[in-house]
Amino acid sequence: MRKIKQTIHRGKTNPILLLLATFAWISCAQAQVEFFSEDFTGPLDTGVWSQNGNANGHTGIDDGSYVMTAKHGEGGTKLVRFINGTAGSFRNEIEVDLEPFRLDANPGTQSDFKWKMFGPDGFMEIVLNSFGAMRLFHNDSDGGGGNIQPNTNIEIADGDRLKLFYEYDIATDKITVTYALNDDPEIPFYTGGGIDGPIGDIITNFVEVENFKWGSNQATEIITGIDSWNLVDPLVDPVDPSEPEPLVITEIDYDPVADTFRFTWNSEPGKIYGINWGFDLTTWDFDISDDIASQGTTTTYPALEEPAEPNPGATPDGPPKVIFFRVEEQPAP
Structure with a gap:
């Protein structure tokens, strides 16, 4: 199978009718x-998120936040x-809410909140303890490891x-870390390289949030509510979580032997979608289907258990040199 995967960032768009993505019979690049x-x-979406570590610590989604806790002696609770x-x-x-956490007095809930990134060249984590002190730790693939920003009181309260x-800027191999409380401006925390200089790829394995309760003489448990989490291109305007997710074809799975397609896009529960195609980007007179029911936050057509869609532009002479597809949200009946 030949897979083309394209990710497009959130922007101001019309949520009713959207041009999503196109597939051309030419080479396509994948975002880094x-x-x-x-x-x-x-x-x-458990297809992309994993609830690891202490299973009892995962409360799940509640009122627009992912809620997790941790108990002493039961290991960390991790969302990956x-x-x-x-x-x-x-x-x-x-963006997270930590309450209870500090308890407005040291040592607070005797817990750590950890935000981590892992890649082939090592990992990096921000660790905030319930004393209100935050540090930046880097471990590289050559064995170097340690704090590159020591514990610093960030004046956080429940x-x-x-x-x-x-x-992270790959051109300079430098990372900048900032933080903000409530609606205050971002505060610089660290700018520079890794523990031994280089940083490299610390992102393309997985990212993780962990709650860890290290103290046993405080019964109150840390509770973390993750309100939003975005991994974006730094050259694109920052994401506004209040904006609706734009409709995007995230994967086109093409089988050149069978000359068939399978399409995957981000979707909204309860919506109906249609797939159009054409030989240019101006004429969309042909449709594959206009009655595709959403499968949740991600929809695949045809469904994986069904045969793939034959190339609609094929002729007895073979497939066309160029063909384009788009997905539209259909108007409500």
């Missing part, structure tokens, strides 16, 4: 890092997303919204 935007409005692609620049951003940002 597989970006995503998640606002946890639910249900959790695997990342495809190759090394590239990225901006990784997350009830604050914490926003964290990693921004």
Whole structure:
């Protein structure tokens, strides 16, 4: 099978009728890092998210946040997303509510909140402890490891919204880390290289949030609510989580032997979609189907258990040199 995967970032779009993506009978490039935007409005897409570690610590999605906790002696509670692609620049951003956490006095819930990235060249994590101190740790693939920014009091209190940002520039191999509380401006935390200089690819294995309770003499458990999590191209305007997710063809699976297609796109539960095709980007008079029911947050047509779609532009002389496809949300009946 030949797979072409394209990721397009969120932007201001018309949510009713959208041109999504096209497939041409020519070489297509894949974005370097597989970006995503998640606002946890639910249900959790377990096809891309993994609930690891302490199973009892996963409360799940509640009122637009992913909620997780941790108990002493039961290991960490981890929410994980695997990342495809190759090394590239990225901006990784997350917004969380930690309450209870500090308990307005040291040592708080005796817990750590950890936000991590893993790749072939090592991993990096922000660790915030319930004393209110935050540090940046880097471990490279050559065995070097340690804090590249020591514990720093960020003056966080229960009830604050914490926003964290990693921004990595592959051209300079440098990372910038900032944070913000509530609606305040971003505060610089670290800019520079890794523990021994280079950073490299620390993103294309997986990303993770972990709650870990290290103290046993405080019964109150840490509770983390993840409000949003976005991994985006730093050259694209920052994501506004309030904007609707644009309709995007995320994968076209083409079998050149059978000359068949299978399409996957991000979708909304309860919606109906149609697939049109044409030989240019101006005429869309042909449709494959105009009555495709959403399968949830992701829809594949034809479904995996069904035969793939024959090339609609094929003739007895073979497939066309160029063919384009688009997916549209159909008007409500």
